[in-house]
Amino acid sequence: MMDSVVDLASRVMTEADLPPPDTKRWVMRRKAEVVAGVRCGLISLEExxxxxxxxxxxxxxxxxxxxxxxxxxxxATRLQDYRQGEKVTLAE
Structure with a gap:
């Protein structure tokens, strides 16, 4: 794994920018940090x-x-609003 990479905002992102492994409370910022870390190659999806x-x-x-x-x-309070617009299909 790389020590640092440039994220989409053109700033250097390092492992220190990722949430701690024992994170229990997933606020918007922490979720976005994980997504940014995967997208820029700092951490793999699997990891x-x-x-x-x-x-x-x-x-x-x-x-x-x-x-x-x-x-x-x-x-989290907005998830229901956004999901109302999604079509849900159930497998038979």
Whole structure:
């Protein structure tokens, strides 16, 4: 793993910018830091999921919310608002 990489905001991002592995409370900023870390190659998706006990689906949902609604889309109180617009299909 690289010691530092340049993130999308053109600033150097290091492991110190990532949330601690024992994070229990996932606020918008921490979720966004993990997504940015994976996107810029600081940490792999697999390592992020292992380190933070996330499912791939959970991580990908954070990434989709950022892409669709910006970092504010990660607010737990807003998830229901954003999901109301999504079509849900159940497998038979």
């Amino acid at each position: 992020a999921c292992r380190r933070y006990t996330l499912s791939v689906e959970e991580f990908l949902s954070w990434q989709r919310l950022i892409d669709s609604h910006g970092v504010r889309g990660l607010r």
